[in-house]
Amino acid sequence: MLNQLSSILLEALQPGDVIGFTFFTGYMSMFAASVFFFMERSQVDGKWKTSLLISGLITMIASVHYFYMRDVWLNTHTSPTEFRYIDWTLTVPLMCVEFYLLIKPYGGKVTTLYKLVAYSVLMLVAGYIGEAIQPDRTIMWGFISTLGYLGVIYEATAGDVKKVADASANPEVSKAVRLLRNFAIIGWAIYPIGYMAMPGNLLAGMGLNLDLIYNIADAVNKIGFGLVVYGAAMTSTQNEAKLVKATTVAA
Ligand SMILES: *C/C=C(C)/C=C/C=C(C)/C=C/C1=C(C)CCCC1(C)C
Numbered sequence: 001m002l003n004q005l006s007s008i009l010l011e012a013l014q015p016g017d018v019i020g021f022t023f024f025t026g027y028m029s030m031f032a033a034s035v036f037f038f039m040e041r042s043q044v045d046g047k048w049k050t051s052l053l054i055s056g057l058i059t060m061i062a063s064v065h066y067f068y069m070r071d072v073w074l075n076t077h078t079s080p081t082e083f084r085y086i087d088w089t090l091t092v093p094l095m096c097v098e099f100y101l102l103i104k105p106y107g108g109k110v111t112t113l114y115k116l117v118a119y120s121v122l123m124l125v126a127g128y129i130g131e132a133i134q135p136d137r138t139i140m141w142g143f144i145s146t147l148g149y150l151g152v153i154y155e156a157t158a159g160d161v162k163k164v165a166d167a168s169a170n171p172e173v174s175k176a177v178r179l180l181r182n183f184a185i186i187g188w189a190i191y192p193i194g195y196m197a198m199p200g201n202l203l204a205g206m207g208l209n210l211d212l213i214y215n216i217a218d219a220v221n222k223i224g225f226g227l228v229v230y231g232a233a234m235t236s237t238q239n240e241a242k243l244v245k246a247t248t249v250a251a
Contacts, residue, residue, distance in 0.1 A: 011074040022215035023073050027066035033223045034060040040230060045240060048233035051101045055226030058091045058098075062222050079211050085128045092120045095180075095225055096152070099161050102177055102232070106168035112160040116152055123148030127195065138201045146192065156181035172239070176232035183224050190217035 013020050037056035041049050065087035072080035096116035100108055123145045130141025155161050156177065165177035194213030196203040 013074060019209055019212045019215070020070075020073055022212060022219075023066060023070040026215045026219050027063055027070055029219050030059040030063040030066060030222060033226060034063060037226050037230065040234075043237070044230075044233040045237040047105065048229075048237065051098060051229045052233060054094055054097055054101065055229050058094045059222050059226060061090050061094075062087055062218060066218075073211070079131075081128075081132050084214065085124060085132075088124050089121075091222065092124060093117045095221075096120060098225060098229055099156060099177065099180060102173050102180075102229075103161055103164040103168070106164050106170070106173065108164045109160065112155065112164075115159075116155055116161070119148045119151030119155070121148070123152070131195070131198065135198065136200065138195075138198050142192065142195055142201065145195075149188065149192070152188075153181070153184055156184055170236065172232045172236040176228055179228045180225060183221055183228070187217065187221040187224060190220070 013024065034056045037052050037059065041052045041056075044052060065083050069080040069083045069087075072078070072083065093116075096113060099116060100110070100113040102108075103112070126141045126145035126148065130138045130145065134141060161177060162181070165174045168174060190213060193203065193208065194210040194217070195201065197206065197208035197210050197213065198204060
């Protein structure tokens with residue numbers, strides 16, 4: 001009786017619902033990644049701890065949103081656009097913070113962070129309007145959104161982020177900035193493909209699904225960003241430990 005009732009109230013995940021599967025794997029993989037980043041904080045040098053905390057917060061915020069998005073998908077089989085954009089509005093600025101934390105010890109300025117956040121807010125607000133408010137103007141809003149996206153790429157490729165990272169004496173920092181930038185150029189470029197699959201946009205009718213593409217992109221980018229920062233933190237911590245050991249032996 002209770003079982004019957006719950007299967008009427010709550011849709012179950014059906015075989016072959018590939019998009020539904022990715023809502024579950026996204027939820028669980030980002031949950032696991034959060035536990036990993038939070039636990040590994042104790043393994044890295046003090047100055048890296050905030051970066052690892054942010055990595056964990058990014059995947060945790062996303063994981064909680066995926067918990068809700070799963071339900072929306074199962075019950076309605078429509079895009080959970082609102083949860084999606086609330087998630088991005090919180091996590092994308094935190095990804096900008098990751099860039100900032102890397103360059104801060106080497107003279108990175110907080111105005112650089114503000115610029116990155118402003119560009120990403122433009123990208124997300126325009127994207128939301130094009131998806132949820134004026135879907136008849138999806139191409140125009142996608143274009144405006146892309147300007148914000150290009151602003152982030154510019155800062156990381158040629159602007160302040162890149163300049164400070166290159167001038168830093170720490171090869172781990174310039175490497176990490178370069179890898180994060182590559183995620184922004186390649187990994188983030190997956191999102192506009194999903195967006196263009198919307199009705200009336202450039203790739204409509206090609207059999208692509210917006211949610212499937214966004215779900216894959218989220219897991220790749222959010223866990224990937226965190227792992228880049230984790231890798232830089234671990235290598236840098238180990239290098240410094242070796243240096244301390246070498247100087248103690250020499251003395
Ligand atoms: C964790 C979430 C991330 C990294 C989300 C990134 C989202 C984008 C890079 C979205 C970009 C878009 C465009 C460049 C144009 C079309 C509209 C968007 C919002 C899908």
